[in-house]
Amino acid sequence: MSTELQPKDVLAKAEALRNSLSSGFRDEIVKSLYSEAESIAKRAVKTADNKRYDFDQKIDRLVTSPITGLPIMLLLLTIIIWLTVTGANVASNAIAVVLFAVGDFGRNLFTQIGAPWWLTGFIWDGVYLGLAWVISVMLPPMMIFFPAFTFLEDLGYLPRVAFNLDWMFKKTGAHGKQSLTMAMGFGCNAAGVIATRVIDSPRERLIAILTNNFVPCNGRFPTLIMLATVFVAAAFPPALTSFVAAGTVVGVVLIGVGFTFLASWILSRTVLKGEASAFTLELPPYRRPNVSRILYTSIIDRTIFVLWRAMQTAAPAGAIIWIMANVPIGDTNLARAVADWLNPLGLLLGLDGVILLAYIIAIPANEIVVPTMMMVYMGAGMMVNGPSSNEAIFDLLVNGNGWTMLTAINLMLFALLHNPCATTIMTIYKETKSLKWATLSVVMTLGTAFLVTFLTASVARLLGWV
Amino acid sequence: MSPTNWILLSVFVLPLITFIPRVGLLAVIKTYRAAKEREHIEDALKHLLDREQQGRHASPVSIAGTLDLPLGKATQLIEHMETQELLETRGNELHLTTKGERWALHVVRAHRLWERFLADEARMPLERVHNEAQRREHSLTESQLDELDAAMGHPTRDPHGDPIPTREGTLPKVEGTPITAWQAERPARIVHLEDEPALAYQQILAVGLRLGQVIRVLEKTQNRYLLSDGETVYKLAPAVAANVHVAALPESEMLKREAVPLVELAHDQRGEIVMLDEAVQGFTRRRFLDLGLTPGTVIYPELQNFFGDPRAYRIRGTLIALRKDQAAQIWVKPV
Numbered sequence: 001m002s003t004e005l006q007p008k009d010v011l012a013k014a015e016a017l018r019n020s021l022s023s024g025f026r027d028e029i030v031k032s033l034y035s036e037a038e039s040i041a042k043r044a045v046k047t048a049d050n051k052r053y054d055f056d057q058k059i060d061r062l063v064t065s066p067i068t069g070l071p072i073m074l075l076l077l078t079i080i081i082w083l084t085v086t087g088a089n090v091a092s093n094a095i096a097v098v099l100f101a102v103g104d105f106g107r108n109l110f111t112q113i114g115a116p117w118w119l120t121g122f123i124w125d126g127v128y129l130g131l132a133w134v135i136s137v138m139l140p141p142m143m144i145f146f147p148a149f150t151f152l153e154d155l156g157y158l159p160r161v162a163f164n165l166d167w168m169f170k171k172t173g174a175h176g177k178q179s180l181t182m183a184m185g186f187g188c189n190a191a192g193v194i195a196t197r198v199i200d201s202p203r204e205r206l207i208a209i210l211t212n213n214f215v216p217c218n219g220r221f222p223t224l225i226m227l228a229t230v231f232v233a234a235a236f237p238p239a240l241t242s243f244v245a246a247g248t249v250v251g252v253v254l255i256g257v258g259f260t261f262l263a264s265w266i267l268s269r270t271v272l273k274g275e276a277s278a279f280t281l282e283l284p285p286y287r288r289p290n291v292s293r294i295l296y297t298s299i300i301d302r303t304i305f306v307l308w309r310a311m312q313t314a315a316p317a318g319a320i321i322w323i324m325a326n327v328p329i330g331d332t333n334l335a336r337a338v339a340d341w342l343n344p345l346g347l348l349l350g351l352d353g354v355i356l357l358a359y360i361i362a363i364p365a366n367e368i369v370v371p372t373m374m375m376v377y378m379g380a381g382m383m384v385n386g387p388s389s390n391e392a393i394f395d396l397l398v399n400g401n402g403w404t405m406l407t408a409i410n411l412m413l414f415a416l417l418h419n420p421c422a423t424t425i426m427t428i429y430k431e432t433k434s435l436k437w438a439t440l441s442v443v444m445t446l447g448t449a450f451l452v453t454f455l456t457a458s459v460a461r462l463l464g465w466v
Numbered sequence: 467m468s469p470t471n472w473i474l475l476s477v478f479v480l481p482l483i484t485f486i487p488r489v490g491l492l493a494v495i496k497t498y499r500a501a502k503e504r505e506h507i508e509d510a511l512k513h514l515l516d517r518e519q520q521g522r523h524a525s526p527v528s529i530a531g532t533l534d535l536p537l538g539k540a541t542q543l544i545e546h547m548e549t550q551e552l553l554e555t556r557g558n559e560l561h562l563t564t565k566g567e568r569w570a571l572h573v574v575r576a577h578r579l580w581e582r583f584l585a586d587e588a589r590m591p592l593e594r595v596h597n598e599a600q601r602r603e604h605s606l607t608e609s610q611l612d613e614l615d616a617a618m619g620h621p622t623r624d625p626h627g628d629p630i631p632t633r634e635g636t637l638p639k640v641e642g643t644p645i646t647a648w649q650a651e652r653p654a655r656i657v658h659l660e661d662e663p664a665l666a667y668q669q670i671l672a673v674g675l676r677l678g679q680v681i682r683v684l685e686k687t688q689n690r691y692l693l694s695d696g697e698t699v700y701k702l703a704p705a706v707a708a709n710v711h712v713a714a715l716p717e718s719e720m721l722k723r724e725a726v727p728l729v730e731l732a733h734d735q736r737g738e739i740v741m742l743d744e745a746v747q748g749f750t751r752r753r754f755l756d757l758g759l760t761p762g763t764v765i766y767p768e769l770q771n772f773f774g775d776p777r778a779y780r781i782r783g784t785l786i787a788l789r790k791d792q793a794a795q796i797w798v799k800p801v
Contacts, residue, residue: 018620026619027742030755031762057768060785066772163787167773170789176776200753203588274598276587278750280757281787283769283778 091140130318173268175204185215203275313364350457578624586748642711737798
């Protein structure tokens with residue numbers, strides 16, 4: 001007499017048997033798997049000599065030693081950023097010339113075939129200009145930064161950086177590998193957020209995701225460099241100009257790093273304290289970099305991926321910016337009217353209404369913040385580069401629009417701390433699959449930006465500096 | 467904007483944020499009050515269960531004391547729970563009904579599973595686990611709790627060693643032997659203190675014996691038992707000692723006596739892994755096992771960080787960095 005075996009009987013049996021298992025049965029299973037693998041490996045793998053291994057050890061001692069480790073790290077980072085900034089400048093201008101020429105051609109074509117002015121403006125001065133601007137500013141730095149970074153990654157050097165810096169991150173409750181995702185954030189915060197996949201512990205990964213925005217990406221660097229050159233460096237003798245400007249930008253970056261640590265510390269002790277956590281860090285052997293893999297990862301996986309997402313948001317932003325500049329309200333336009341309405345809040349934060357407006361409509365991409373600002377200040381109908389010389393920019397902003405040193409400094413702080421761009425927010429949502437963390441990333445950064453700029457503005461006013 | 471505009475805006479917006487279903491102010495207050503009430507009921511149930519397990523009974527006064535409520539509120543709560551058939555009043559004594567006991571066990575299960583989760587997965591220090599679990603125990607339904615249970619591999623004890631009730635609401639029985647039947651000399655852990663008769667129980671507590679203590683029988687005569695935990699000597703009458711139930715030490719405790727934590731190995735000194743500490747559970751333990759930190763494997767520190775922490779260890783041909791607090795939980799035998 002055999003009765004049919006039901007799934008639920010099996011489950012019940014398993015349930016009953018589970019109590020008789022010893023507590024270490026999982027360890028035993030893993031142990032047996034490993035010993036099996038070991039015996040297979042012993043039969044199949046022959047170790048020749050230890051030359052490579054000794055070589056690896058020598059490099060390891062060099063890059064993690066107190067005397068040579070830190071300088072090597074700083075040197076490599078400086079080289080990469082220098083390559084990116086100088087190389088991108090040339091390429092950006094070249095791309096801009098070509099893309100803007102295509103824009104002129106399109107505009108002329110539309111005018112010739114008799115298209116209405118608003119259609120020409122909407123398509124070529126709105127949507128197309130937004131796209132062209134984002135591509136020309138964003139693409140070159142990414143094309144240089146990402147391959148260089150991926151080269152170090154492929155070499156096996158990056159885990160050593162995490163190893164060297166872990167003590168700092170441990171104090172704030174974060175993971176040493178966050179140093180790598182932060183470095184990636186210099187290229188692009190969205191790419192930095194994706195790079196947090198290398199952190200296998202859920203809590204530390206969330207910390208890295210939520211704080212990545214405190215590292216300025218290459219879309220924000222032009223803003224910082226422009227302000228540092230036009231305002232801060234202008235107060236020094238010409239010989240020192242570029243030196244002071246670079247120092248100012250480095251200072252801003254360091255403030256960002258400070259906020260990263262502060263936010264990590266607070267997050268790990270408040271909202272994230274119940275999330276799962278563990279620390280392990282593998283230091284793989286050094287490898288000869290594989291050029292085709294580097295190119296594939298950096299160009300296809302990182303650059304194209306990020307650029308595509310940015311273009312999806314930049315096109316509608318370009319359209320909105322053009323509409324705002326061309327819808328007349330009384331004797332001015334919509335953009336100016338909204339900027340005037342925002343002005344009290346802007347002044348409270350040591351900024352002004354135009355800056356806030358530029359940040360609101362330029363949420364999709366930080367690259368178009370400055371062109372949008374210039375557009376409103378100059379009363380233009382589309383995004384513009386602004387005056388060509390530093391003196392003219394200074395004149396436009398200070399004498400024409402009431403800027404002070406406080407405005408410049410607070411704009412730098414605001415650019416550093418404000419909410420992530422739409423691409424990054426979207427990426428955070430996709431990586432965490434949680435509306436809660438995406439919202440927190442915006443609220444936290446925007447709150448910090450408002451608070452810090454409000455405080456500096458108030459202090460500066462109380463002390464009578466402005 | 468002019469003042470009129472502001473007034474118009476407020477007339478429109480204020481009712482909106484007050485009355486919107488689910489996210490409006492009113493709805494939020496309502497949800498909050500329902501959660502608060504559930505918390506009170508569940509805390510009262512836990513208190514009743516606790517008292518019953520000690521062989522005593524709860525009263526309105528004891529509930530008011532434990533929940534930190536005024537007596538009037540506590541009486542109201544008790545009446546409310548009585549209409550829900552969670553408890554019965556007999557004179558001044560409160561008794562759990564079957565339904566009440568089941569719910570109480572659910573809360574205890576939630577509490578202990580959360581403690582396990584916080585200690586294992588979130589690596590929260592043990593002294594903070596209780597308070598956090600106290601906050602979280604009221605929020606899960608039974609099926610969510612089952613998921614949590616399964617995700618952690620059906621643990622049987624919380625980090626303090628207390629048994630976790632099963633889904634069906636039974637507490638696993640503790641297997642112990644009276645110390646009078648235990649072989650002298652073998653160390654043992656106290657797993658149960660019999661609370662009947664009460665006089666003997668009080669005597670045991672009075673000499674200072676606690677659950678979970680590791681003890682050894684020093685002397686065993688007709689008149690008295692001498693027990694020691696290595697520091698203090700406890701004296702008990704044989705009849706009283708019979709109420710102390712003990713069990714063999716887990717194997718891990720024996721192994722630990724001959725091993726040192728990995729963190730104490732000097733540079734390049736080889737060690738063989740003996741075991742992973744019992745305190746390493748959950749996510750971290752799985753990671754350790756994944757990396758091949760299994761008993762019998764040879765490991766040695768190879769790379770020093772210039773700030774001392776972390777260190778990188780060579781194991782199975784790969785280099786893995788571990789922080790100090792983690793390396794302290796891996797027990798090795800220097801070879």
